[in-house]
Amino acid sequence: MIRRSGSCAPGCTRSTRRSSGRSWPSSPGRRRRSRSGARSAPTPSTRISSSRTTGPVSRWGTSRPSWKARSIRSSRPTFCPESRRRMDDNDLIRRRHAKLANLRARGLDPFGSRYPVTHWAGRLAGQLAGATEEELRGVGPVSVAGRVLTLRHHGKTCFATLKDYTGTIQLYARADQLGDEYGLFTELDAGDFLGVTGELFRTRTGELTIGVKSWSFLTKALRPLPEKWHGLKDVETRYRQRYLDLVVNPAARQVFQVRSSLVGAMREFLDARGFLEVETPMMQPIPGGAAARPFVTHHNALDLDLYLRVAPELYLKRLVVGGLDRVYEINRNFRNEGISTQHNPEFTMLEFYQAYADYGDLMELTEALVCHLAQTIPGSLTLTYQGESIDLTPPWRRVKFHEAISRELGVPVAPETDPWELILGPARGRVTQVDPAGTKAKHWKALFEALVEPTLVQPTFVVEFPIGLSPLSKRNKDNAGLADRFELFVARLEIANAYTELNDPEEQLARFKQQAIERERGDDEAERLDRDFVRALEFGMPPTAGEGIGVDRLVMLFADQPSVRDVILFPHLRPESTSEGGVAPLPNLPPGDCAGEAGARKRPEKT
């Protein structure tokens, strides 16, 4: 379910979030009692009824402006007031503005007020699927409100499709029912919002329809919607103007409903196991918990540079020190890296910690969690992702990091093997772009990503990673070169990363120092020394296992979407640089000074 805007800030607590948005819609009867008692009359100012009479008004209400004169413009797009009119310089938009003026001339508010809704458009069809004509009459008058998607004029009658949050319903307006106001109904444009009241019936072709008795104009749409049949395909427009995507592409909204349901089911699962949802700083003085470059920001009052977090890990573990044995956070991380079909600079992660557990426990927990999600949302343990069938039935395959590489190379590989020898030898030509001066751990990583990751279609836990890749992870008891860590891959996507947490403060300090050396060697993704975190460990953190699950990728998997941009409502794109809807005009330019604009709009030089 998509939440109502404004119902909840991102930082609100879960309980508040849950209490809002669930009982929507409120019944009109209840809403009518809000604040001023004078609102009992369900008649907004724009109410249109057949008894209302108005004097003759010309079809467009006002005389047409001289559009020819307006269309004169300079040869290059700029932000001048003159060129700013380009966005209105379109026949379709002009006509809608004229209709807007016409509405005002008739004393109607083109951006009207509340409408007392009694039913959902989309729900009616489901609820009354098998209803007889008599049963439909028995329902009585219904009031629905929504956006007009299509209009079909038939002389003295008109059909329209009205869409609300739940779906669509057909409207049928007749001149003999609406009288003088029928003409106004026929002037509606696709995209306009209206509220209607009327009786239900079925047309000859069996479609459930509201015979309009009265209606209210709720909002004029000044721009035309994308086409009804092909919808909106242009990916750039779909991402930049997601509202259009959501209006015309039902599949787009379905993705975000899946997303919301998945996150809800995650909370349900973890809450039931005694996990406490918390929120930790998004702005951190020392960014830690992941190998990634951070974004920097600045706090003016403290005159302090802060970093947008790359992970909540070090804060969540502090909470375990504080006695919160089971904590989780579902929130955004920010990593200053490239953008791809699998990476958005801000992304959502579920991160959770469980005291007195190890990474083996978390493998079982992860299987249970993902299966809970699969059974709750699609209702099946078998998914199809981009044409491939994925079977989530546990237990999932487990393979050791080095064994997986060995399997792909066909030669024995052990933690003690020199990965560079493999890159130069059996893996020659298969590992590209590896830094010969990098650490052994980096070489292992390159081997794994090139050889193993592309093969991991069915759910697979890869276990026992090189310790050098896992600076916050506990060392394996039997092999000091390995970390007690796993990563979960499904459909070649890295979904989860978990390990038994290092809780020895002295070893943690030593690992931080090792990372500092790597940072000095030029690895700007190496962990930074966080002395307070070490101090926290010195107070004692119980044996703990922790895990991060990439929510966006999980949504990609469950909603069968090939790009992370398709599961993020507003993925990051370069700003538009056109005069329409794009970046704002630069301030401090003399009025009418267009000359500098073209140059000024250039992106700043890279430093």
Next chain:
RNA sequence: GAGCCGUUAGCUCAGUAGGUAGAGCACCUGCCUUUUAAGCAGGGGGUCGGUGGUUCGAUCCCACCACGGCUCACCA
């Protein structure tokens, strides 16, 4: 950051071996009282992403720029 591909009407797309462009839907006018991609008849709408260059002439060829997609790199 690199390579390849793309950008034509509000939307979805054609097209032009260089002579300033078409379709469907949408829009406008007329007809039409159960249609549903309603129908019938007629009509309007584009400086072909931007800037330069070549040319008598560029939407088309060339260069640069902008934005997007895919692949690669980095990362989850």
